[in-house]
Structure formats: structure tokens, C-alpha cells
Amino acid sequence: xxxxxxxxxxxxxxxxxxxxxxxxxxxxxxxxxxxxxxxxxxxxxxxxxxxxxxxxxxxxxxxxxxxxxxxxxxxxxxxxxxxxxxxxxxxxxxxxxxxxxxxxxxxxxxxxxxxxxxxxxxxxxxxxxxxxxxxxxxxxxxxxxxxxxxxxxxxxxxxxxxxxxxxxxxxxxxxxxxxxxxxxxxxxxxxxxxxxxxxxxxxxxxxxxxxxxxxxxxxxxxxxxxxxxxxxxxxxxxxxxxxxxxxxxxxxxxxxxxxxxxxxxxxxxxxxxxxxxxxxxxxxxxxxxxxxxxxxxxxxxxxxxxxxxxxxxxxxxxxxxxxxxxxxxxxxxxxxxxxx
Amino acid sequence: xxxxxxxxxxxxxxxxxxxxxxxxxxxxxxxxxxxxxxxxxxxxxxxxxxxxxxxxxxxxxxxxxxxxxxxxxxxxxxxxxxxxxxxxxxxxxxxxxxxxxxxxxxxxxxxxxxxxxxxxxxxxxxxxxxxxxxxxxxxxxxxxxxxxxxxxxxxxxxxxxxxxxxxxxxxxxxxxxxxxxxxxxxxxxxxxxxxxxxxxxxxxxxxxxxxxxxxxxxxxxxxxxxxxxxxxxxxxxxxxxxxxxxxxxxxxxxxxxxxxxxxxxxxxxxxxxxxxxxxxxxxxxxxxxxxxxxxxxxxxxxxxxxxxxxxxxxxxxxxxxxxxxxxxxxxxxxxxxxxx
DNA sequence: ATAATTTGCGCACCCGTTTGCGCAACGAGG
DNA sequence: CCTCGTTGCGCAAACGGGTGCGCAAATTAT
Numbered sequence: 001x002x003x004x005x006x007x008x009x010x011x012x013x014x015x016x017x018x019x020x021x022x023x024x025x026x027x028x029x030x031x032x033x034x035x036x037x038x039x040x041x042x043x044x045x046x047x048x049x050x051x052x053x054x055x056x057x058x059x060x061x062x063x064x065x066x067x068x069x070x071x072x073x074x075x076x077x078x079x080x081x082x083x084x085x086x087x088x089x090x091x092x093x094x095x096x097x098x099x100x101x102x103x104x105x106x107x108x109x110x111x112x113x114x115x116x117x118x119x120x121x122x123x124x125x126x127x128x129x130x131x132x133x134x135x136x137x138x139x140x141x142x143x144x145x146x147x148x149x150x151x152x153x154x155x156x157x158x159x160x161x162x163x164x165x166x167x168x169x170x171x172x173x174x175x176x177x178x179x180x181x182x183x184x185x186x187x188x189x190x191x192x193x194x195x196x197x198x199x200x201x202x203x204x205x206x207x208x209x210x211x212x213x214x215x216x217x218x219x220x221x222x223x224x225x226x227x228x229x230x231x232x233x234x235x236x237x238x239x240x241x242x243x244x245x246x247x248x249x250x251x252x253x254x255x256x257x258x259x260x261x262x263x264x265x266x267x268x269x270x271x272x273x274x275x276x277x278x279x280x281x282x283x284x285x286x287x288x289x290x291x292x293x294x295x296x297x298x299x300x301x302x303x304x305x306x307x308x309x310x311x312x313x314x315x316x317x318x319x320x321x322x323x324x325x326x327x328x329x330x331x332x333x334x335x336x337x338x339x340x
Numbered sequence: 341x342x343x344x345x346x347x348x349x350x351x352x353x354x355x356x357x358x359x360x361x362x363x364x365x366x367x368x369x370x371x372x373x374x375x376x377x378x379x380x381x382x383x384x385x386x387x388x389x390x391x392x393x394x395x396x397x398x399x400x401x402x403x404x405x406x407x408x409x410x411x412x413x414x415x416x417x418x419x420x421x422x423x424x425x426x427x428x429x430x431x432x433x434x435x436x437x438x439x440x441x442x443x444x445x446x447x448x449x450x451x452x453x454x455x456x457x458x459x460x461x462x463x464x465x466x467x468x469x470x471x472x473x474x475x476x477x478x479x480x481x482x483x484x485x486x487x488x489x490x491x492x493x494x495x496x497x498x499x500x501x502x503x504x505x506x507x508x509x510x511x512x513x514x515x516x517x518x519x520x521x522x523x524x525x526x527x528x529x530x531x532x533x534x535x536x537x538x539x540x541x542x543x544x545x546x547x548x549x550x551x552x553x554x555x556x557x558x559x560x561x562x563x564x565x566x567x568x569x570x571x572x573x574x575x576x577x578x579x580x581x582x583x584x585x586x587x588x589x590x591x592x593x594x595x596x597x598x599x600x601x602x603x604x605x606x607x608x609x610x611x612x613x614x615x616x617x618x619x620x621x622x623x624x625x626x627x628x629x630x631x632x633x634x635x636x637x638x639x640x641x642x643x644x645x646x647x648x649x650x651x652x653x654x655x656x657x658x659x660x661x662x663x664x665x666x667x668x669x670x671x672x673x674x675x676x677x678x679x680x
Numbered sequence: 681a682t683a684a685t686t687t688g689c690g691c692a693c694c695c696g697t698t699t700g701c702g703c704a705a706c707g708a709g710g
Numbered sequence: 711c712c713t714c715g716t717t718g719c720g721c722a723a724a725c726g727g728g729t730g731c732g733c734a735a736a737t738t739a740t
Contacts, residue, residue, distance in 0.1 A: 004483070004484070005459075005483045005484075007725095007726060007727085008726065008727060009726075009727090017689075017690085018689070018690045018691080019690090019726085019727075019728095020689080020690065020691080020692095020727090020728080020729075021688085021689055021690075022727095023726095023727060023728060023729085024689090024728090024729085027728085029729095030687095031687070031688065031689075032687095032688070032689075033687075033688055033689080036688075036689080048479075050453075050456060050457050051457070051726085051727075052459060052725095052726055052727070053457050053458055053459065054394045054397040054398065054403065054459055054725090054726075054727095055398075055695090055725080055726035055727045055728090056726085056727065056728085057394040057695085058394070058395075058694075058695035058696075058726085058727075058728085059694085059695070059727070059728050059729085060728090061695090063394065064458075065437070065458065068438075072419075073413050073419045073422060074416055074419035074420065074423070076414055079412075079413045079414035079419060080414065082413060082438075082440075083414070083440065086438070086439070086440060090439075090450065090451070090454070093454075095437055095439070095454045095455070095458055096437065096438055096439075097405070097435055097436065097437055097438070098408075098422075098426070098436055098437070098438035099426070099435070099436075100422075100423065100426060110430065111430070113390070114430070114433075114435045115435070116345075116390050117390045117391065117392075117393050118393050118404075118405065118435055119345075119392060119393065119394055139388070143344070143345045144344070144345075256626045259626075260626065283623055283626075286596045286599075286600065286623075286627050287626050287627050287628065288627065288628030288629075289628075347695095347696060347697090348696065348697065349696070349697095357719075357720085358719070358720045358721080359696085359697075359698095359720090360697090360698080360699075360719080360720065360721080360722095361718085361719055361720070362697095363696095363697060363698060363699085364698090364699090364719090367698085370717095371717070371718065371719075372718070372719075373717075373718055373719080376718080376719080391696085391697075392695095392696055392697075394695090394696080394697095395695075395696035395697045395698090395725090396696085396697060396698080397697095397725085397726095398696085398697075398698085398724075398725035398726070399696095399697060399698045399699080399724080399725065400697095400698085401725085
């Protein structure tokens with residue numbers, strides 16, 4: 001009754017051959033006789049034999065597991081990214097270990113340690129917004145565990161990464177607003193330290209400057225992405241003599257909080273003040289006041305691409321040939337406008 | 341330069357002691373001298389030594405990995421559940437392998453095979469809505485890989501499970517509507533085959549019957565959870581002579597689609613027809629017309645509880661003592677009303 | 681018939697770690 | 711001085727599977 005997971009050894013015993021014969025028969029070795037091969041393969045199928053990947057790790061030094069670390073999977077952006085990663089992984093016989101950092105650098109480190117202990121073949125990561133040191137990540141590289149960053153990538157040259165160019169995207173966003181006649185365009189940006197904020201801001205400034213109107217830095221405020229912080233940012237903006245007539249929010253979640261605040265203040269959302277945002281999450285399709293434009297960042301494609309790169313690196317590694325360059329994949333963000 | 345992952349063997353060589361001594365020193369064995377212990381532990385820390393869990397698996401038959409299979413992590417319910425699972429897992433030195441079934445039984449099976457190959461210590465799963473056969477799941481049990489089901493559990497006795505009693509919850513929901521004066525209470529239920537639909541329906545019928553008014557089965561319609569299907573259900577309901585004045589939707593996502601349809605039909609949502617639902621997802625806080633009441637199903641707690649049970653089972657297993665019973669944890673769903 | 685070659689399979693070791701057992705060295709008690 | 715117990719450590723086997731090498735038997739060439 002006690003049905004253990006079958007091993008090569010058991011198959012060998014039942015068939016009165018040696019373990020090595022069974023091993024070779026299963027891998028279709030030419031030096032094994034046809035009748036033996038058949039007997040072994042038949043019994044293996046019958047017993048539902050599955051090679052123990054732990055044992056294989058010793059020989060091949062491959063675990064067929066890749067670790068994925070994300071800030072929050074409950075954000076649609078990241079759960080879509082995982083879908084891209086997972087789908088490609090399954091096709092290539094990889095399984096994924098998941099860890100969430102919850103935007104906490106310490107936790108990110110802990111998860112990374114656990115992954116290292118599990119001897120993952122590679123890591124795909126979108127950094128926590130508290131991560132500003134990269135030594136622990138680089139150390140994995142030293143141990144020949146390749147890392148591919150996506151979306152929230154570190155400001156380093158010698159890494160593999162996939163991301164959207166948000167500077168360009170932001171310029172598109174500003175241009176779109178400008179063409180609609182908006183001039184007092186406010187910008188609720190994210191935490192200063194993270195790269196994504198800097199990129200957005202650069203784009204904003206470049207776009208405005210390109211219009212030959214003065215950049216008013218008082219129209220640029222920050223949020224740490226919490227609801228309270230976003231409300232404060234809104235309050236600051238609308239305390240001005242000339243409040244903005246358009247607002248760019250850091251992402252769709254900030255948008256939701258900002259709009260909620262605006263409504264409480266009896267502002268006519270998307271009438272007297274137009275909202276645009278980043279991410280283009282499906283959920284915005286259901287809200288009362290979606291952003292009138294949102295910058296699609298293709299999370300599925302980013303995840304897929306990151307996995308594609310990782311697979312390529314691993315393939316190169318096991319083939320013994322060195323990886324030529326640092327992959328640096330820029331995916332174009334696209335402006336999506338809501339059917340108004 | 342080529343920094344390989346350090347092994348016990350290397351530590352032993354550098355210190356001129358045997359591998360076994362190093363192993364024991366690291367696990368604080370009493371028969372190892374204090375000075376040797378110190379030297380070993382210091383070097384281990386310095387080299388950033390991490391035991392190879394693959395090798396440990398041979399001895400202990402434990403991979404310290406548990407597999408989690410969910411339909412879709414993009415649903416907030418499941419991503420919250422994962423959070424509960426993951427948090428507890430990390431505290432107990434487990435890492436989680438993630439797989440999504442996308443409500444496809446075939447894919448679920450594939451993921452399960454992959455997990456088996458990876459020799460997970462246990463599995464936590466919320467079934468795909470296409471899964472109506474359980475042999476492949478039971479077969480894992482045969483190999484002594486325990487399974488804990490949660491939320492979408494199979495209708496079997498001899499399994500470990502965690503779930504909300506939705507029959508009771510539905511009765512609460514109906515009572516709440518009744519007390520508010522509603523009598524024509526429609527019910528947009530989910531796919532017939534899944535257990536959750538049956539439970540909800542039972543509750544609905546019991547509650548109505550308890551009120552001594554006739555159960556009108558024409559007020560009960562179905563959706564397969566797609567948007568189109570939900571719209572059809574709505575169309576059917578409002579084609580009646582006496583359309584419903586309250587609607588219970590299968591979950592918050594169905595609610596969103598149903599409300600969107602209602603608005604297109606110029607219905608006064610939550611005025612002439614009141615909507616209530618299941619799940620109480622945070623996202624509903626941002627929509628124009630949230631359900632006026634929703635049955636909180638505590639996904640975080642369910643995930644946490646499932647992990648807790650799994651850990652208990654694994655603990656019992658490695659201690660050699662048999663698991664006494666089949667865990668059957670019922671979590672009470674709670675009616676949450678929107679501040680109206 | 682004998683030598684050369686091919687075919688079919690087993691022996692033994694490797695991977696990293698744990699663990700039962702045994703062997704020395706040392707101190708204490710007789 | 712001998713025995714016994716303790717302390718500190720190494721040897722070797724085991725886990726599941728891969729693989730180079732070698733040894734016989736079967737086949738072919740001479």
C-alpha cells in the first residue's frame with residue numbers, strides 16, 4: 001500500500017539488471033540492447049517513474065528552477081508579468097520559485113538567500129523601491145547565478161535588464177495633454193530614490209521645455225505611493241492660486257487615490273481637471289473616472305522577454321559559451337486613450 | 341575570480357579537518373570542540389556558505405519547498421492568499437513554487453507533474469473550475485506528498501481543506517437584503533459544476549424558504565464568469581415583467597460586469613436595484629458603484645491557515661507520527677456593508 | 681579455426697551532506 | 711599500572727542518478 005516514489009534502483013531490482021543499465025536505457029543510450037530498453041521503459045512508465053531532479057542537479061548542476069522576486073503580486077502589473085514568465089518557463093521545463101519583497105529591501109535579501117540555498121538556475125527580479133544597494137545582487141552573479149532585472153531595474157550598466165523607456169513615454173503623455181489645450185500640467189511623481197521617478201520627471205521636464213513654456217516646479221509634487229501621501233500631494237496642488245487643469249499621476253493606483261480625493265473636494269474629475277496616468281491596468285475599466293490616457297507598459301511582454309533572456313543566458317552557460325553582452329531590452333510604452 | 345558556491349568540502353580542506361567535522365560544527369554538535377566549532381563557523385560566514393538543499397534532500401527527504409497552485413494570481417483574492425502562505429512559509433524556512441492553472445484542468449495537471457518532479461514537500465491548491473476529477477491529485481497523496489485544499493475544495497471527505505462556509509454566508513446576505521425590504525432577490529450564480537456555486541445556491545434557497553415566501557427559480561441565473569455571460573444573465577433578469585430589486589452576484593468581478601451592464605441600460609444602480617456580492621475585494625473601494633454588501637472570505641487567513649495545516653502535517657510526518665485526522669477548517673465569512 | 685570488432689551490460693566512482701561507529705588521547709578512579 | 715569514561719575527531723556508507731571504463735559474449739572478417 002505504501003507507494004513510495006519509484007527510483008531507478010527499484011526498477012533495476014525488479015528487472016534483474018544493474019542501475020546503470022536502467023539509467024542508460026531511459027536516456028536511450030546506443031549501447032543498450034533493444035529488448036532491455038523496452039523492458040525498462042515499459043516498467044518505468046508503469047510505475048510512473050519520474051527522475052529525481054535533486055539527484056540530477058549533482059551531475060548537471062542544473063535545478064530547472066528559476067526564482068522570481070516581485071514587490072507585490074497583487075498589483076496587476078506584476079501578476080501579468082508573472083503570467084508571461086510562467087508561461088514561457090513551463091514551455092521550457094522550468095518551474096518558478098516565487099517571492100514577494102513587499103517593497104522591503106531586507107525581505108528582498110532574505111528571499112534571495114532562500115533562493116540561493118535552493119540553488120535556482122537564475123533569478124528574475126523587479127526591485128523593491130527601498131533597494132538602493134546592489135551588492136547582494138551582484139554577489140549572486142559571482143556565484144554564476146544570472147540575474148535579469150525588469151521594470152524596476154538598477155541604474156547599472158553591467159546587468160541584464162528589460163524595461164520601458166518612461167522618459168519617452170512621459171513626453172508622449174505631456175504632448176497629448178498639450179494638444180488638448182492643457183497648459184498647467186501637474187505631475188504627482190513617486191519616491192525620489194527610485195529610478196522610475198527620475199525617468200518620468202526627466203521626460204516631463206524635457207517635454208514642457210520643448211514647448212517653450214516655463215517649467216513650473218511647483219506643479220511637481222511627490223507621493224510615497226500611500227493613500228495619505230497622495231492626498232497630501234493633491235492638497236498642495238489645489239492650494240495654489242492657479243490649480244492645475246491636468247494631472248499626471250505616477251501610476252494607476254495613485255490615480256485612484258488622487259481621483260477619490262478630488263471627488264471628495266467636489267472637483268469635476270476629467271472636466272475641470274483631466275487625469276492621465278501610467279500602466280493602463282484592466283481594473284481602471286471599471287472605475288467611475290478612469291485616467292483619460294494611460295501609458296501601457298506591457299507587463300506580460302516584459303516578463304516574457306525577461307524569461308526569454310534568462311533562458312538564452314542559461315542555454316549559453318550550459319553550452320559552455322560565454323554570454324557575449326549585457327542584454328538591455330527597451331520596450332516601447334504606448335499611449336492608450338480611454339474612449340471618452 | 342571564478343567564485344564557485346562554497347561547499348563543506350572546501351571549508352574542510354582549508355581548515356585541515358574532515359568534512360564530517362565541518363558538518364557537525366555547523367549544526368552545533370556537542371562532540372565537536374569549541375575552538376574547532378568557532379573556526380569552522382567563522383570561515384563559513386566569511387565564505388558566505390549556504391548548505392546545498394539538493395544534497396540535504398537525500399538525507400532528510402525534505403526539499404523545504406512547497407508547491408502552490410492557484411487559478412489566477414491576478415485576482416486579488418488569490419494574491420492575498422499567497423501573501424498569507426508566503427509569509428508563514430518564510431518564517432518556517434519553506435520556499436514556494438508557484439503555478440497558475442488559469443482555470444484549465446490540463447494545465448493544472450501539468451503544473452502538478454512539474455511539482456512532483458521537483459519533489460515538493462507538500463502542495464497547497466485552490467482547484468481550477470474545470471477540475472472535476474481528482475485522481476491525479478489523490479495520486480500525489482499516494483506518494484506521501486500531502487495536499488491541502490483551500491477555498492475551491494473538492495467535494496471529498498478524505499482530504500485536508502480550508503474554506504468558507506458560503507451556505508451560511510449566503511443566508512446572511514439574503515437576510516440582510518430582506519431586512520432592508522427587498523423581496524425580489526435575484527441571484528447570478530457561477531458555473532454549475534463547481535462546488536462554490538452549489539453552496540451559494542443552497543444558502544439562497546434555504547434563506548428564501550425560511551422567509552416563507554416562494555422561491556422563484558427564474559430569479560436564479562448563471563454566468564460562466566466571463567463578461568458576456570454575465571451580461572446575458574442580466575438581460576434575462578431584466579426581461580421579466582417584474583425585474584428584481586436586488587441582485588446577488590457570484591463574486592466582485594461578476595459584480596463589476598453586472599453593474600457596468602446595468603449602467604448601460606440606464607438602470608439606477610443601488611437605487612432601483614441593489615447589488616450585493618462575495619469577496620469584498622479592496623478594488624471595489626474605488627469603483628463608482630461598489631456592492632452595498634459583500635461577504636468577506638478572508639483570503640489571507642485562508643492561505644495562512646492552509647500553510648499552517650501543511651506545516652503541521654509535515655512536522656508530524658518527519659517526526660514519524662501519523663496524522664490523526666483530515667483537517668477540515670471552516671472559516672466564517674462575514675458580511676461587510678459599504679458605508680452608504 | 682582464429683583474430684578483430686562490435687554489442688550488451690556491470691563495476692565503481694562522483695556530486696554535497698548527514699550520521700553511526702570507531703579510534704585515539706586524556707584524565708580520573710581503582 | 712590498568713581500566714574505564716569522556717572528549718574530539720575521522721572513516722565510510724548512504725541518498726538517486728550519470729558516466730568512463732572494462733569485460734565478456736556475439737558477430738564479423740581473415
